[in-house]
Amino acid sequence: MIQAPTSGTPPAPPSSNQSSVAMIARQAIVNSQHVVVGYELFNRSRSAAAHTAATDVILVFTALSHAGTEELVGKKLIFVNCTHESLSGGHLELVDPDKVVLEIPPLGHAAAEEVTTRLPILTELRDRGFHLAFNHTVLQSGYAPWLPLADYIKLDLSVLAPDQLAVLISYAGRHCKAELIAEKVETAQQYDMVSSQGVQLFQGYWFARPALVETKLLTPSQASIIELINQVRKQASTDDIEEVLKKDAGLAFNLMRLINSTGFGLSREITSFRQAVMLMGLKKLFRWAALLLTASRNSGMPSSVGHTAVVRGRLMELLALETQPPEDADQAFVVGIFSLLDVMLSMPMESAIGLLNVPEPVAAALLRREGFLGDLLTLAEACESSDDAVFDRSAGLLHLTSQQINFAHLQALAWADHITE
Incomplete structure (x- = not known):
């Protein structure tokens, strides 16, 4: 078996620039x-x-x-x-x-x-x-x-x-x-x-x-907020804006929580970043980001917890694309990037995801590691811990080879390192 590369040390407790x-x-x-x-x-x-x-x-x-x-x-x-x-x-x-x-x-x-x-x-x-x-x-x-x-x-x-x-x-x-x-x-x-x-x-x-x-607030980095503002001001594509959200768990959480809150007035649940961007529109997205920047007092590199969440999201997205349609890959990224919300917010995962009104497949994956998304998350965690037995079992359930997983993990690590430079 080819062992999946590790992503470094296990996640550390959240630093002060993660939640306030x-x-x-x-x-x-x-x-x-x-x-x-x-x-x-x-x-x-x-x-x-x-x-x-x-x-x-x-x-x-x-x-x-x-x-x-x-x-x-x-x-x-x-x-x-x-x-x-x-x-x-x-x-x-x-x-x-x-x-x-x-x-x-x-x-x-x-x-x-x-x-x-x-x-x-x-x-x-x-x-x-x-x-x-x-x-x-x-x-x-x-x-x-x-x-x-x-x-x-x-x-x-x-x-x-x-x-x-x-x-x-x-x-x-x-x-x-x-x-x-x-x-x-x-x-x-x-x-x-x-x-x-x-x-x-x-x-x-x-x-x-x-x-x-x-109340606990998950605070995005100033660099990510500024990048989002710049993308919106130049009227970037939905794809480009979505990429900014994907690299900062705090930014993603704030947007998904707000747009699914009763106060936003939507009649249906929003389950992907792409939907959120398209429904909010560039004008409102700019104002929201500007307010986040006003409220943010943090800067610097993302913490190890946030970085790990980004790697997981990207890894799960890449692996999902091997066998699933793009919309399912979007949900895989959401599961990965929100998989450490309990650590980031210092509360049980059930309470954390309850704030987002996530669809049942996402909740089942995050809470109980059930379903296709749950198997993907278990595999991503095994890549971090080098747990050979769990790695082999999850890979078999997903019909993925070690070579596919290793390559996707290396891509995810390189992508996360690049976007947080």
């Missing part, structure tokens, strides 16, 4: 039956940057594509504090608007012309399906052009006296169709007061304090 932890606080917004209808999100990471035009949308992406042990928002609405700069950046085109409530800040002592100037972008966002929330200042005469756009109006009980609240609630009921949210509700007396006046949504310590949720 984000702390997000969420506070429930409940209805009169105390059923949660949505969550307001706050960035509580110690390394969080100042509130800029991109941080609002990055927070939404984290909520939609996080890798955690629980659902951060599930199917509830996401309430996100925005800046007016973030509303015009175009990044919001990357999310399904039906799930997101944009909390629009007041303009201070704004002149009427400034309110009018910002009206078109607010109108466009609402026309696209986003929900808009304002604080009580939208009920002032100076903000009259904005009032018809309000889906929600927040009434801050910490700054509004009971008599002011009564006037505002009455005025809102007569002049708009917005749902009122009483926020900073801290006592039963406050709840009884506003609910008796017709307010039906509530937020505050009386119901729930903001709860911290730790």
Whole structure:
């Protein structure tokens, strides 16, 4: 038997440039039956940057594509504090608007012309399906052009006296169709007061304090993100863009997780990088990559774990092409590159792949080494460990010769080394 070459030492624990932890606080917004209808999100990471035009949308992406042990928002609405700069950046085109409530800040002592100037972008966002929330200042005469756009109006009980609240609630009921949210509700007396006046949504310590949720993010290398941006800017072919995704497990994971999330709004499951690229389109792909670059603080060579995942993906793809159609080879690459997600994310594989909604053959391969893809993955692992018995058994099941496997493995190693130079 010709022994398959090894790929070096076994994978080491993930380095700090592979996965990072984000702390997000969420506070429930409940209805009169105390059923949660949505969550307001706050960035509580110690390394969080100042509130800029991109941080609002990055927070939404984290909520939609996080890798955690629980659902951060599930199917509830996401309430996100925005800046007016973030509303015009175009990044919001990357999310399904039906799930997101944009909390629009007041303009201070704004002149009427400034309110009018910002009206078109607010109108466009609402026309696209986003929900808009304002604080009580939208009920002032100076903000009259904005009032018809309000889906929600927040009434801050910490700054509004009971008599002011009564006037505002009455005025809102007569002049708009917005749902009122009483926020900073801290006592039963406050709840009884506003609910008796017709307010039906509530937020505050009386119901729930903001709860911290730790989310794990698989961070691509800056070099891979920049390469993706460059390929998109020159309108490269789908094949070329797909090659960029194939060489960085973090980049691939982030894209597949996002595009298959409920927040992206697709009705069918996306199972290959090619599908993801084609469905997202170059414009959205560019904006997504730009946001990743904004959020990324890492650089340098990929870790040994990421490199091993890339080698596995390429090896399995090449071997699948020996006997299978190209679409099956695409799935083989996906299995290989995601086969170390449990190590990268420090969580069980079942939880990790659950975040991607992978098709059953992929899940069976990753979890139980079942099926054609499972046999390929077992063979790829045997190539790394030089386990002769497993190598021979897997090769026999796949009807592959040692020469075919050795040649494909050498090609995969050379390809991975070349693309990560």
